[in-house]
Structures are given as C-alpha cells and as structure tokens.
Amino acid sequence: MNQNCLKEKTLIRTSWISAIGNFILSVLKISIGVFAGSLAVLGDGIDSATDVVISIVMIFTAGIVNKPPTAKYVYGYKKAEGIATKILSLIILYAGLQMLFSSGKALFSDEVRELPQLIAIYVTVFSIFGKLLLAWYQYKAGKKVDSQLLIANAVNMRNDVLISLSVLLGLIFTHVFNLPILDVITGLIISFFIIKSAIDIFKDSNVELMDGVQNEAVYDEIFKAVECVKGASNPHRVRSRQIGNMYMIALDIEVDGDISLYQAHQIANDVEDSIRHSINNVYDIVVHVEPNGKDHHIEEFGVDQKMIRKVGH
Numbered sequence: 365m366n367q368n369c370l371k372e373k374t375l376i377r378t379s380w381i382s383a384i385g386n387f388i389l390s391v392l393k394i395s396i397g398v399f400a401g402s403l404a405v406l407g408d409g410i411d412s413a414t415d416v417v418i419s420i421v422m423i424f425t426a427g428i429v430n431k432p433p434t435a436k437y438v439y440g441y442k443k444a445e446g447i448a449t450k451i452l453s454l455i456i457l458y459a460g461l462q463m464l465f466s467s468g469k470a471l472f473s474d475e476v477r478e479l480p481q482l483i484a485i486y487v488t489v490f491s492i493f494g495k496l497l498l499a500w501y502q503y504k505a506g507k508k509v510d511s512q513l514l515i516a517n518a519v520n521m522r523n524d525v526l527i528s529l530s531v532l533l534g535l536i537f538t539h540v541f542n543l544p545i546l547d548v549i550t551g552l553i554i555s556f557f558i559i560k561s562a563i564d565i566f567k568d569s570n571v572e573l574m575d576g577v578q579n580e581a582v583y584d585e586i587f588k589a590v591e592c593v594k595g596a597s598n599p600h601r602v603r604s605r606q607i608g609n610m611y612m613i614a615l616d617i618e619v620d621g622d623i624s625l626y627q628a629h630q631i632a633n634d635v636e637d638s639i640r641h642s643i644n645n646v647y648d649i650v651v652h653v654e655p656n657g658k659d660h661h662i663e664e665f666g667v668d669q670k671m672i673r674k675v676g677h
Contacts, residue, residue, distance in 0.1 A: 396484055449513050
C-alpha cells in the first residue's frame with residue numbers, strides 16, 4: 365500500500381472512531397449538563413459536539429486530498445487538508461464564542477442558581493478518560509502518516525481533556541464551598557481555552573496556505589544535500605513550500621560552464637536524488653542549472669546559505 369492510500373485510509377478510519385466516540389460523549393454531557401443543572405458540563409458537551417462536526421469534515425477531506433492532478437489543479441488536491449484545518453479552527457472558534465457569551469450572561473444574571481447534581485462529576489470523569497484515549501489515538505495516527513489535520517485534531521482533543529479537568533475541579537469546589545457561581549466561572553474559563561485553541565490552529569494552517577514551511581531547518585538539509593554532489597556548488601534562490609504534508613522544492617545551482625549539457629543534466633539529477641535521500645515526503649524538486657559565477661544579482665524569492673546563517677545567528 366502506498367503512502368497516499370495509507371494516509372487516506374488512516375484519516376477515514378481515525379475520523380470515524382473520533383466521530384462515534386465524541387458523539388457518545390457529547391450526548392452524555394449535554395443531557396447530564398441540562399439534567400444536573402451544570403453550565404460547565406453543558407459547555408463541555410457542546411465542545412465535544414464540535415469534535416463530531418470536525419470528524420465529519422475530516423472524512424469528507426480524506427476523499428479529496430488523494431484525487432489525481434487535473435489541468436486546473438496541476439499540483440493535485442493535497443492542500444484541501446489545509447483548507448479543512450482552517451474551517452475546523454473557525455468551527456472551534458464559534459463554539460468558544462458561544463460558550464463565552466452564555467457564561468458571561470449567566471455570570472451577570474440575577475437568577476438564583478442551584479448546586480449541580482453529583483452525576484455531573486461522574487460523567488466528567490468518564491469524559492476525561494474517553495478524551496484521553498481518543499486524543500492519544502489521533503496523535504499516534506497523525507504522526508504515523510504525517511497528517512497536519514489529524515495532529516491538529518489531537519491537540520484539540522488534548523485541550524478538551526484540560527477543559528474537562530477544569531470542569532471537574534470546578535464541580536468539586538462548587539460542592540465543597542456550596543457556591544454555584546463557581547460552575548459558571550468554570551464555564552467562562554473553558555470558553556477562553558476553546559478560543560485560544562481555535563486561534564492556534566488557525567495560525568498553524570496559515571503556513572501551508574501562505575506557501576511556507578513549518579520547519580525552516582529543511583533549508584539546512586537542502587544545502588547539505590547539494591554539498592554532497594560533486595560538481596554542484598552555490599545553491600541559491602532555494603524555495604520550499606508544503607503541499608499537504610509534502611515538500612515542493614525549487615533551487616538554483618552552479619556548475620562548470622564548460623561541461624556538456626548532458627553532464628549538467630546528470631549533476632541536476634544527482635542533486636535531486638541527494639535531496640530526496642536527505643528529506644522525507646518530497647513532492648517534487650525543480651533544479652535550475654547556471655554556469656559558475658552567472659547567478660542572478662537581484663533575486664526576489666528564495667534563500668541562500670548566507671541568509672540562513674544570518675537568521676540562525
């Protein structure tokens with residue numbers, strides 16, 4: 365099975381497991397939150413409900429990313445994963461803002477609140493263990509196939525565990541101190557957690573959509589790979605961007621101007637092979653060959669070794 369098929373199958377399987385698990389947890393928490401009179405548990409349930417929507421979006425995305433390139437999309441559809449990640453961040457942000465408004469309204473309301481029932485504590489404990497298991501499974505699967513979407517959702521679920529822990533502590537202190545207002549304050553804190561998580565995921569997804577790379581160390585690996593090729597020198601105007609979880613790389617190199625076209629072509633092929641050997645998940649490489657000392661003086665895009673060293677220091 366090739367890497368693309370493995371990634372698609374893993375994404376679909378993991379998303380279905382996540383959708384079913386979160387659906388069960390959200391139904392439990394929302395119903396118990398309403399029954400027990402706990403705004404914090406209700407908010408936690410709403411957050412789990414957004415995870416169900418997220419999983420459905422992920423399943424839909426898995427069917428798109430591995431479609432073959434077309435004349436309109438010659439680089440394929442792998443960036444659909446980045447677009448989906450952006451959509452997920454907005455869904456999470458919406459849930460956080462809704463929770464923020466609900467908690468804020470309850471906090472300043474004159475309505476007398478009663479203590480949440482103890483069953484709210486039991487369902488929260490169950491939710492913590494359930495979310496931990498789902499988050500671990502998603503993260504492990506995401507790392508295995510290098511999926512930004514799965515890893516982002518695993519981080520979101522990890523945040524859900526922190527949210528559920530804060531709900532649990534809020535419920536415990538609510539009963540210990542006999543202060544129902546603590547449940548409302550906990551709900552308010554949860555909303556900020558959700559909003560921050562959405563903003564972080566939104567920012568991370570910008571890198572791919574803005575044709576950047578998450579790990580700038582990839583440029584050092586490219587330069588080292590070129591140094592290993594006899595006859596290639598002065599790698600410059602190096603550009604790398606991510607297409608899904610893969611790197612699209614373009615660079616200029618210099619060779620002896622007196623060698624044959626065939627020899628220059630072979631050196632360019634050797635540079636490609638060296639880069640692929642050094643860097644995993646390479647989508648494509650474009651090598652432009654120039655005679656020694658004939659590089660462009662004005663180059664708007666790309667980096668060279670001097671620039672990387674300057675940034676590193």
